[in-house]
Amino acid sequence: MNTFLWVLYGGVTLWSIISIILHGSRPTKSLSWLLAVLLLPFAGPLLYYLFGVNRRKFKFFRLRQTEKRKLFDEKYKDLHELDNKVDFDSKKKEKLSKLIENSTLLAPYGGNKTTVLNGGEETFESIFEALEKAEHFIHLQYYIFSEGELTQKFFEIFEKKIAQGVEVRLIYDSFGSFSFRGKTIKRFRNIGVKAFPMMPIRFGNLLFTLNYRNHRKIIVIDGKVGFTGGVNVSDKYIKPISDLGIWEDLHLKLEGPVVNSLHRIFIKDYHFAGDEELLLSEKYVPKTEPQGNHITQIVAAGPDSKQPAIMQQYIGMINAAEKCISIANPYFIPGRAVLQALMVAALSGIKVNLLVPEESDSKMAKFSMFSRFEQLLAVGVKIYLRPDFSHSKMIQIDNEIASVGSGNFDYRSFEHNFETNALLYDTDLTQQIQNEFDSICGECKSLDYETFKNRPVGQKLLEGLAKFFSPLL
Numbered sequence: 001m002n003t004f005l006w007v008l009y010g011g012v013t014l015w016s017i018i019s020i021i022l023h024g025s026r027p028t029k030s031l032s033w034l035l036a037v038l039l040l041p042f043a044g045p046l047l048y049y050l051f052g053v054n055r056r057k058f059k060f061f062r063l064r065q066t067e068k069r070k071l072f073d074e075k076y077k078d079l080h081e082l083d084n085k086v087d088f089d090s091k092k093k094e095k096l097s098k099l100i101e102n103s104t105l106l107a108p109y110g111g112n113k114t115t116v117l118n119g120g121e122e123t124f125e126s127i128f129e130a131l132e133k134a135e136h137f138i139h140l141q142y143y144i145f146s147e148g149e150l151t152q153k154f155f156e157i158f159e160k161k162i163a164q165g166v167e168v169r170l171i172y173d174s175f176g177s178f179s180f181r182g183k184t185i186k187r188f189r190n191i192g193v194k195a196f197p198m199m200p201i202r203f204g205n206l207l208f209t210l211n212y213r214n215h216r217k218i219i220v221i222d223g224k225v226g227f228t229g230g231v232n233v234s235d236k237y238i239k240p241i242s243d244l245g246i247w248e249d250l251h252l253k254l255e256g257p258v259v260n261s262l263h264r265i266f267i268k269d270y271h272f273a274g275d276e277e278l279l280l281s282e283k284y285v286p287k288t289e290p291q292g293n294h295i296t297q298i299v300a301a302g303p304d305s306k307q308p309a310i311m312q313q314y315i316g317m318i319n320a321a322e323k324c325i326s327i328a329n330p331y332f333i334p335g336r337a338v339l340q341a342l343m344v345a346a347l348s349g350i351k352v353n354l355l356v357p358e359e360s361d362s363k364m365a366k367f368s369m370f371s372r373f374e375q376l377l378a379v380g381v382k383i384y385l386r387p388d389f390s391h392s393k394m395i396q397i398d399n400e401i402a403s404v405g406s407g408n409f410d411y412r413s414f415e416h417n418f419e420t421n422a423l424l425y426d427t428d429l430t431q432q433i434q435n436e437f438d439s440i441c442g443e444c445k446s447l448d449y450e451t452f453k454n455r456p457v458g459q460k461l462l463e464g465l466a467k468f469f470s471p472l473l
Helices: 002-023 027-039 043-052 064-076 091-104 119-132 149-163 183-190 259-273 309-320 336-347 363-370 373-378 411-416 427-441 449-453 457-472
Strands: 109-118 137-142 167-173 194-198 217-221 225-229 250-255 294-301 324-328 351-357 382-386 394-397 401-405 417-424
Touching: 002 027, 002 043, 091 294, 091 309, 091 401, 091 417, 109 119, 109 427, 119 149, 119 217, 119 225, 119 250, 137 259, 149 167, 149 183, 167 259, 183 194, 194 259, 217 259, 225 259, 225 401, 225 417, 250 259, 250 401, 259 294, 259 417, 294 309, 309 336, 309 394, 309 401, 309 411, 309 417, 324 427, 336 351, 336 373, 351 427, 363 457, 373 382, 373 449, 382 427, 394 427, 401 427, 411 417, 417 427
Parallel strands: 137 167, 167 194, 324 351, 351 382
Antiparallel strands: 109 250, 109 294, 137 217, 217 225, 225 250, 294 417, 324 394, 394 401, 401 417
16 A cells, blocks of 8 residues: 555656646746645645646636637627727827737727726725616626625615516626525525526536636626726625725726726626627627716736736836836735836836735735835835725826726736726826825835844744745735
8 A cells, every 4th residue: 555655646746747847837936836746745746736737738728618718709809899099198008008909809998987986885885876777787797796785785686677677697706706605696596697606616627727716806787887896795895894804995987988898808708607698799789888088998817818918917007107106906926027027117216106905814925925025125115004904906107097906916816817907098097096095105104124124034934935835826
């Protein structure tokens, strides 16, 4: 028996090492996995198989559903074309928009009305008001759709609107919405909600999908009104049910042609998760009239995307900045490319401000995040620690362009999650976001380089350990 175990251990370890060498995308990440495989007998190879294998080259990306997604992209190019000539007032905006369009096939649209929503109360008040006005369909997609007061409110609205003939479709992530199952999901389906998990956690596909999550937050109503941002359907956003208190976040209400882009993402994902035909009739993709004067562009990426569009968006914005960069993010764990871009910006005289929560819902994420602060402080980046927990994912440059969405500054958002951001090419909206950012920073503790450099050795060790595993987070 011992001989068999040694042979098995040797076989799986050798397979893991060969796979890491052949398919590793980054030396630092590959080294981390190699050490994990060698230092953790059996557990290391198992963890690598679950979370480290490059699924782009393996079964997940040869599944039938993935082929459906690719076919959708090919077909959508010729469907519902809009008159979409956007005249930007700067080369900076034009260059960034072209990067996103080439990476995602999602163009910028003018004629939108974009409303910035601060916090859960304001966000859900706006969402429920819009849902009450639905006439034809309500489409939702969430990472977390959890049991509680908010979910009950959604249920009551859905029940009423379905009775009025409104169609309701819902996509939820199996991992993030773990409590949304059993009797809860049955209640929603019994009233007529067409609800499907994206990449369900089942024995047959567990090893191929566990590491890939649908992190998007999307609502589309009648193809005319949309919502996206960082707010999940969780009571954490409206009352202090965790040690971190009420979670703060940013969200957006979108009206106008850009809703078509947001809806395109939902339709594609719903086709992937559900069992219906493509929702591309005029009923679901109606012609959308201009509603305002905002230029807005949706950014979407996932593990099956040809380009890491979220990471490219952030690097593109950092490189385009000429005066200032403001970033708010709860999981600021950038890879070397993003980190170097920020350091180059700061060394070039650009004002770089970073706002992060002092406490986190993940100790590993917190220490990994703090491990990057010393080198950022050394080049002049200002880092502010807010006492409450903010889940906002925002970056703005030069008070001209802002991004709000679901994408974090970490490997998971760049490579493993399905994410959605919205780029706002509008000075007034960006200034509104920046004013709120400055107000919060004014009440926060800022880190001093000399003081931070002399923090306790024990904290440095924890940060170093977390940093070592950050490519695996």
